[in-house]
Amino acid sequence: MVNEFEQLSYQSGFGNEFATSDPRVPDALPVGQNSPQVCAHGLYAEQLSGSAFTAPRHQNRRSWLYRIRPSVIHRPFSPIDLPHLTSDFSKGEITPNQYRWNPHPIPQGKNVDFVEGLYSVCGGGDVVSRVGLAIHNYACNVSMKNKAFYDSDGDLLIVPQQGTLEITTEFGRINVASQEIVVIPHGIRFSVGVNGPSRGYILEVYGTHFVLPDLGPIGANGLANPRDFLTPVAWFEEKDEPFQIVNKYQGKLFVAQQDHSPFDVVAWHGNYAPYKYDLRNFNVINTVSFDHCDPSIFTVLTAPSTKVGTAIADFVIFPPRWGVADHTFRLPYYHRNCMSEYMGLIVGCYEAKEGGFRPGGASLHSMMTPHGPDVKGFEKGSTEPMTPQRVAEGTMSFMFESSFNMAISPWAVKENVDTDYYKDWQSLKKHFKMP
Missing domain, CATH: 2.60.120.10 (Jelly Rolls)
Structure with missing residues (x-):
């Protein structure tokens, strides 16, 4: 049986006005306006904003999602404890010493998914005022099952070191292997599947987004080329089953229950979306x-x-x-x-x-x-x-x-x-x- 993640569709570009619609549901994207009185096929319109509404046009980041149910349908959040995840480094060790860590250990003898395998290493700044960063490792050996995660604190840049991550997002599916990276912007829900032991590194930044560096005297070409960044084409599932929504908020974890999959976005357009990049490019x-x-x-x-x-x-x-x-x-x-x-x-x-x-x-x-x-x-x-x-x-x-x-x-x-x-x-x- 062919793994469905081997048949993914991507589109090229960085920070452009993407526009995608699932080919199984033609005309799901509205024409001429973002939020018509009634959306096609009985869908709900929902905007996801990654910048202030009044941000300058070249900095404004938002996408419109056309989904089977709006994301507001969930029960109240309750706090959960993940002992090795934090955004509060005020109690951390302050030292000028050079530090080196051995390879991050893979879980042994128990099943650990991506969220359960998060491990904070170091960080600076403040997650509440939204200026700063944190660096985490992850190590897991099983896929997230009927569970989605999103980060209310910042963008996540994920660097797999061992194992391929099969990531389902609200915008579509992304395969990311060793020597590739994936960026999941602030607030986007995703679930991570694995096919065995997997580990890697995560850079989390608060209050800003990752962009391509200016090239200055280098000119128009060189370093990372915008065309080599890939964002997913819309994909959805209509699954009415219990689902956990795990939220990282001000450095703490919370979980809410809902009775359907959050990956029910039939079509989307905009410039705020997850993306991957092959470092070998x-x-x-x-x-x-x-x-x-x-x-x-x-x-x-x-x-x-x-x-x-x-x-x-x-x-x-x-x-x-x-x-x-x-x-x-x-x-x-x-x-x-x-x-x-x-x-x-x-x-x-x-x-x-x-x-x-x-x-x-x-x-x-x-x-x-x-x-x-x-x-x-x-x-x-x-x-x-x-x-x-x-x-x-x-x-x-x-x-x-x-x-x-x-x-x-x-x-x-x-x-x-x-x-x-x-x-x-x-x-x-x-x-x-x-x-």
């Missing part, structure tokens, strides 16, 4: 002469703050590429930064840390905390021939970079930590010689 920009470019040239998506040029969070990748810089230390240089850097490894072996940094693991270098290549990396980068070389072949690593100071959750301070990380630099030698 990224067009790398790099030096062809000498010196080391700043990592900002690897930015896929950015969540801007009110300060021009300074992001709440950037999503940056380090894909396979050619290294051709002459008379240059080609690995990342030792540096201190006015940003916080959380780094993860999806596949392969990161060139600047070929030892303890493993797929599924992560590191955090806090604001102004020094970091850089380990001893082996430094020695290799100092002696390798300056011939053109393929860099990061078979590797995909990434960075969540933020202008916010971040605190580490109380459990992530102790659980799964590589306590020997600092030793990576201890045997760096003194090479200075007085001329």
Whole structure:
């Protein structure tokens, strides 16, 4: 039997005026107005707004959904506890130390779905005033069954490391595998299916949306191309069964019961929708002469703050590429930064840390905390021939970079930590010689 997720339909573009209608229900989209007195086929019109109504046109994000039942039909929410999920880092560990975590463990001996497998690592800012971010891991081994999740706090950028996620959203279905990402914007309901052990990383941003970075002198082409971002074509199910709706609101989880599937949107149009992107489509920009470019040239998506040029969070990748810089230390240089850097490894072996940094693991270098290549990396980068070389072949690593100071959750301070990380630099030698 063919998995229905292998027959998905997508459309291309980023931030455009999408318009889709399920081919099984022709003429479901209204013509000429968004909310006619009576919608075709007995559907309900519902608008989902991801920006203020009065936001400038180029920033305004909204979609119209034409659904079998409006989303308001559910019973009251009740709080539930998920012990390792938080958006309150006021009780977290504040430390300037370099941190590295071993690969996030896969659940063993019990069934854990995507929501149950959420684990908060670090974050900064404030979820109530809606300025800041949180970084989570997930690890699960079963699909969500008659359960949907939505985040009232912010956008979710999901980076699968192991296992393919089969995501059903109100806008349609999305398959996302390792070396792909998916963004579920603020407030959109979704359910995650898996076919075995799955884990990955999540960047959550409050009060802003992910956008493509400006290209400046690069010009019109380069980095992530808008046409390579895919959003789903409308798909719906008419299922009258008990359903749980789980809501993350001000950092807490709540659940409501309803007697039908929330995935009953027959048609939709607008520019506020989930989307996926294949990281292997990224067009790398790099030096062809000498010196080391700043990592900002690897930015896929950015969540801007009110300060021009300074992001709440950037999503940056380090894909396979050619290294051709002459008379240059080609690995990342030792540096201190006015940003916080959380780094993860999806596949392969990161060139600047070929030892303890493993797929599924992560590191955090806090604001102004020094970091850089380990001893082996430094020695290799100092002696390798300056011939053109393929860099990061078979590797995909990434960075969540933020202008916010971040605190580490109380459990992530102790659980799964590589306590020997600092030793990576201890045997760096003194090479200075007085001329």
